[in-house]
Amino acid sequence: MTQQEMWDAVKNNDINYDGLFFYAVKTTGIFCRPSCKSKLPKRENICFFKTAEEAKAAGFRPCKRCRSDLLDYEPMRDIAKEVRKKIDAAATEPESAELDAIGLSSRRMCDIFKKEYGMTPKEYADSLRLHAAKEMLAGTEHKVIDTAYSTGFSNLSAFNRFFKKQTGLTPSEYRRSFHSAAPRTTQISTKYLVNTRDVK
Numbered sequence: 001m002t003q004q005e006m007w008d009a010v011k012n013n014d015i016n017y018d019g020l021f022f023y024a025v026k027t028t029g030i031f032c033r034p035s036c037k038s039k040l041p042k043r044e045n046i047c048f049f050k051t052a053e054e055a056k057a058a059g060f061r062p063c064k065r066c067r068s069d070l071l072d073y074e075p076m077r078d079i080a081k082e083v084r085k086k087i088d089a090a091a092t093e094p095e096s097a098e099l100d101a102i103g104l105s106s107r108r109m110c111d112i113f114k115k116e117y118g119m120t121p122k123e124y125a126d127s128l129r130l131h132a133a134k135e136m137l138a139g140t141e142h143k144v145i146d147t148a149y150s151t152g153f154s155n156l157s158a159f160n161r162f163f164k165k166q167t168g169l170t171p172s173e174y175r176r177s178f179h180s181a182a183p184r185t186t187q188i189s190t191k192y193l194v195n196t197r198d199v200k
């Protein structure tokens with residue numbers, strides 16, 4: 001890693017470099033993670049260290065803001081969790097504006113999320129929507145279009161396409177596969193009820 005690359009990371013508060021190096025500010029005596037949001041120091045006032053220990057050994061104090069002293073501080077994992085919480089709440093991928101607030105590109109956020117959960121945010125959101133849709137189709141009498149709306153689709157054809165791609169069945173076919181089994185069960189139990197009544 002060149003000094004220029006590290007300096008660029010510091011300028012951009014690039015979280016991808018956290019853990020790879022630390023920078024210390026000679027004028028304040030404090031060392032930070034690359035992603036630290038504190039005011040950008042002048043280039044000539046900083047020096048770089050590979051580890052927090054080295055920075056401390058050189059007489060610098062850890063920054064209270066980015067907690068450059070905490071080895072188990074895992075900003076990436078926290079980000080993945082935060083994104084997952086947003087998806088859990090909304091059952092869709094986070095908007096790019098929300099990602100901007102976290103300070104990540106959507107591509108970078110995808111990588112972090114995938115590393116943590118083994119799927120992209122979109123795949124995760126899709127799995128939640130699919131699960132909700134299946135439950136509604138199999139377990140309720142709601143119309144397919146209402147299922148589409150309540151699982152976050154703005155129209156039926158988008159929902160149909162999504163559902164078929166995920167399951168190989170259209171929503172109606174999926175529902176029928178459950179309901180085709182239902183009448184027989186109903187018949188049997190009705191017959192049984194009638195018989196018992198007859199016996200009495």
Ligand SMILES: [Zn+2]
Nearest residue numbers: 032036063066
């Ligand atoms: Zn800091």
